[in-house]
Amino acid sequence: MEILVTGGAGFIGSAVVRRAIADGHQVVNLDALTYAACLENVASVSQDANYAFEQADIRDRAALDRIFAAHVPDLVMHLAAESHVDRSIDGPGDFIETNITGTFNMLEAARKYWQEAGRPTAFRFHHISTDEVYGSLPAYPSVQFTEETAYDPRSPYSASKAASDHLVRAWAETYGLPVVLTNCSNNYGPFHFPEKLVPVVILNALAGKALPIYGDGSNVRDWRSMLRTMPTRCSWCCKRACWGAAIISAVRMNVPIWSWCRRSVTFSM
Ligand SMILES: NC(=O)c1ccc[n+]([C@@H]2O[C@H](COP(=O)([O-])OP(=O)(O)OC[C@H]3O[C@@H](n4cnc5c(N)ncnc54)[C@H](O)[C@@H]3O)[C@@H](O)[C@H]2O)c1
Numbered sequence: 001m002e003i004l005v006t007g008g009a010g011f012i013g014s015a016v017v018r019r020a021i022a023d024g025h026q027v028v029n030l031d032a033l034t035y036a037a038c039l040e041n042v043a044s045v046s047q048d049a050n051y052a053f054e055q056a057d058i059r060d061r062a063a064l065d066r067i068f069a070a071h072v073p074d075l076v077m078h079l080a081a082e083s084h085v086d087r088s089i090d091g092p093g094d095f096i097e098t099n100i101t102g103t104f105n106m107l108e109a110a111r112k113y114w115q116e117a118g119r120p121t122a123f124r125f126h127h128i129s130t131d132e133v134y135g136s137l138p139a140y141p142s143v144q145f146t147e148e149t150a151y152d153p154r155s156p157y158s159a160s161k162a163a164s165d166h167l168v169r170a171w172a173e174t175y176g177l178p179v180v181l182t183n184c185s186n187n188y189g190p191f192h193f194p195e196k197l198v199p200v201v202i203l204n205a206l207a208g209k210a211l212p213i214y215g216d217g218s219n220v221r222d223w224r225s226m227l228r229t230m231p232t233r234c235s236w237c238c239k240r241a242c243w244g245a246a247i248i249s250a251v252r253m254n255v256p257i258w259s260w261c262r263r264s265v266t267f268s269m
Pocket residue numbers: 006007008009010011012013030031032033034035036037038056057058059078079080081082083084098102128129130131161183184185186187188193
């Protein structure tokens with residue numbers, strides 16, 4: 001299968017790329033190489049005959065059309081995004097442009113490509129989103145998000161991802177584009193960018209520094225090992241899910257931030 005992965009030099013995208021190559025797929029990694037990217041993440045597969053890299057920005061529609069035509073993908077896995085909540089609060093503009101306008105460009109490029117190819121039924125556009133579109137959970141573990149939970153984004157990041165989800169759903173309803181939408185919870189694992197909470201807490205703990213916990217730490221989050229679950233779940237979603245499906249990928253193990261930080265400190269010592 002030919003898979004177009006956007007954001008394949010980032011934390012999760014690179015795991016998807018490594019897994020897809022290991023499974024024998026042809027992969028084109030489309031990434032603008034922003035501050036969050038690291039080509040070292042895909043160094044282990046970069047010489048593979050089935051791997052190709054395209055440095056391109058999803059805000060550049062012409063580049064997307066060229067890449068679709070050149071690589072003829074069977075599956076698009078759209079992970080490219082501005083993904084750091086704190087940065088979205090400091091400067092929301094990039095989040096609007098990449099997460100909303102960029103996803104719009106991806107949908108339009110995919111729609112053009114799919115329609116011109118005669119609407120192949122096996123084609124899928126998998127949009128990787130976040131459970132943060134559902135807002136905050138009350139005290140654990142009584143309530144969990146489901147696919148029916150109302151959208152209630154609380155940050156510019158989650159609002160921009162929610163907007164992109166709505167576009168994806170609309171393109172499925174309006175144009176029949178075969179989409180799969182997953183709203184995954186927090187991931188941690190190898191190649192995690194050091195500004196994210198898990199590496200920050202571990203690195204600070206190792207250095208004997210204070211741990212940055214928001215408020216009183218009672219916000220509830222679900223944590224999942226990206227290495228063991230994300231690529232597998234992505235692959236499962238694309239193989240099994242009918243188009244138009246929305247899937248919550250993992251909402252278990254909800255723990256308050258303070259509790260998780262305490263465990264991390266214990267493991268770090
Ligand atoms: N990390 C998590 O815990 C988590 C949880 C749920 C959902 N997600 C979603 O998964 C996806 C990947 O998350 P991540 O943590 O790997 O992100 P990341 O920030 O590590 O990587 C994002 C990648 O996208 C690329 N990118 C950014 N803007 C781009 C643009 N305009 N054009 C092309 N490429 C661009 C970056 O260069 C980078 O390689 C995101 O869509 C995110 O919303 C992440």
